Amino acid sequence: MQYVDNSISYKPVHLLQPGHADYLEELITRLETRTAVIGIIGLGYVGLPLMLRYANAGFKVTGFDIDARKVAMLNGGQSYIEHVTSRSIADARNRGFEATTDFSAASEADALIICVPTPLNAYREPDLSFIFGTVDALVPHMRKGQIMSLESTTYPGTTTEELRPRLEARGFEVGRDVFLVFSPEREDPGNQQFKTRSIPKVCGGDTPACCKAGIALYGSAIDQVVPVSSTRAAELTKLLENIHRAVNIGLVNEMKIIADRMQIDIYEVINAAATKPFGFTPYYPGPGLGGHCIPIDPFYLTWKARQYGLHTRFIELAGEINNDMPYWVVNKVINALNDRGLPLRGSKILVLGIAYKKNVDDMRESPSVTLMELLRERGAEVSYSDPHVPVFPPMREHHFDLSSIELTRESISSHDVLLLATNHSDFDYAFIQKHAKLIVDTRGVYRDSYPNVVKS
């Protein structure tokens, strides 16, 4: 993971921009006057909305991605994310947005904002290969006066311990020649109330000058920038947000198991507790954690804490309970079938909703996929219906050769169990309930009692 100096491809730094005294001032001026070029690396769920925001704020934006297919679509004015319209991409194109796979174009940008994935490897350790690959591809093309911002969620220390040395190895003095910040993304796909622009942006600089540059960068496109004292504080801020969420979901999943055993309706209890006007925030149980953030990010802290001799007990416990939820749900299905004298093996199960949360098409870490695999392993005939996912997409670790089934009277009644895994608003729940033999509801959609609904 060390930076490889392939110096044949570029000139030494000192020859590029000799004698420039105050890069910070010039950068800030270019950002304030919208004459800066914004480079965004990684055009996915985070980078694409951010590109649109900068384009709408009046900047020329260059988008970088290693996926030539995505680049071609964007340059053709097409989107590949459901909640980002092709119209908005075409608009951005008209404002000068261009996508490219050619990282040498980085030299033309004033800002390089990195929005690449930070997954876990098979041993639940941070996989920073996308970040390192990106930075190593960018650094040869960097010049003085640029700002680099990392938005990918990661452990405290990444920016200073990993990115800074890569810039220094190129001969830059960080905080004078180039500027380095960490500013965590807070995208929430499907959130109608808060958008990229209105979600405050935390930003920590590697030096005070870096922080100033970061405030100028984000202040030119985001309503509120929240500066913090270091990149490490900014990195931990994002982790705390997602740890808070993972733990609260873990807690309410544990409470669901207890309430279920006590034959108390956990949704009634949560909604009653939510009437307390202070000191309580409702979280809801589900079939397991999904999405790219909540199931993954907390373990970045777990990994880093080990270096300090510490064990992140709440994160581990939340992980155990949340990871166990699909198994718990499968047992609910087995018991519900068993109560009707049926085994799971050979039963026809229709999974309703395979996106990881409602009203999106995002399947990353979706618990529905785990459910489908567990059910298939146990001999069930599994199919699915999801208005947002017409065809089961290719996934790194999962394979289903399936298309979404249309929900008709016949398709509903021909399955032994409808497993309600994602509560999309598009589903006609009354119609489903009317025609289903048996529904296992993991989302608390059915509040009343029905003979054919099992709450899970």
Added chain:
Amino acid sequence: MQYVDNSISYKPVHLLQPGHADYLEELITRLETRTAVIGIIGLGYVGLPLMLRYANAGFKVTGFDIDARKVAMLNGGQSYIEHVTSRSIADARNRGFEATTDFSAASEADALIICVPTPLNAYREPDLSFIFGTVDALVPHMRKGQIMSLESTTYPGTTTEELRPRLEARGFEVGRDVFLVFSPEREDPGNQQFKTRSIPKVCGGDTPACCKAGIALYGSAIDQVVPVSSTRAAELTKLLENIHRAVNIGLVNEMKIIADRMQIDIYEVINAAATKPFGFTPYYPGPGLGGHCIPIDPFYLTWKARQYGLHTRFIELAGEINNDMPYWVVNKVINALNDRGLPLRGSKILVLGIAYKKNVDDMRESPSVTLMELLRERGAEVSYSDPHVPVFPPMREHHFDLSSIELTRESISSHDVLLLATNHSDFDYAFIQKHAKLIVDTRGVYRDSYPNVVKS
């Protein structure tokens, strides 16, 4: 704990009110017309504000307590709780409020609202002796047409499994002759924004008629009543609220320990995370859990869950981490002194704030007391300053023969360490910082860096 039938003292139920067909209707009418008499049993942090609310709503209220001293004070128009004014007690007296130790007066009340403590015993098991003692004292004096409401926090099942049989043993049919509900108290002493009246009141009835009676009871004095389907749902609602809080405080205490080791300021991180307008609620670390609810209530569920073969893992973990915080703080004190070449033994420690939270005089389960004991055990000379607690009160398990020390230049500078345990608004923090040799701050009061402040 069985109900003892001392039937000499009262007539059989059927002779008291023969032939009354609809007690529910009459009770509701009496509540709606403010002609009902409200009996409140237990005149402490919960019962006293509730008494004031009913008195202000136009009801005659009778207060019951086994403490003759409290009863005498109230009847003399005096309060014994800092945030309840004597003026308000005197006003209630003028509206007909009377306190008594004589439980036979219960027969004159239409409603019996039980607000007694539910502590844990030495083995961390529920101690319902106050509830049982109260109910057993009331039942002989009850008559048909009354409603009994339990407000004390307890495990799901208490009302139906323990109170209902006690009423039935007296010959009442619950839901016809008398009405039984559980409606958890939500008092938050010191909360300026929400008061008894404006905090929605959850209420679950033992039968549908009981629930109706409960809605009428609380609807006559509280702005919003939230009915739930059972007493057990209402019992679990209160526990969920406090478990949520205990777990979130436990989580942030664990995060504090990690951030401290990484030399990141956890308060900066929490405040930055709190700028996220959705999905995050800030909780703050401290020297340990205090008060009568959060450290205690969750274990009521732990105890009950065992009966169902379940283990409440989040509650246990939160308990472990929160209980460990005073030890962590004491180590901070020891290390801070050690950095200055001093041992704890023989050092003079002034604890700032011994109430369990800021701006109140309530010392129940205060972590300050634990801190004082740990420091004393280790040979420190311990004193305290708390504007809300002039004299260290008699406590069941703790003894300190101390009075609050006035904070002067001399008293501050004569101590080796000022241990800031409760962040009362009345403290002059700049003055303290100016004159202290060393401050160990467990509340994040000092946001900037000072050579004499150690963040803990």
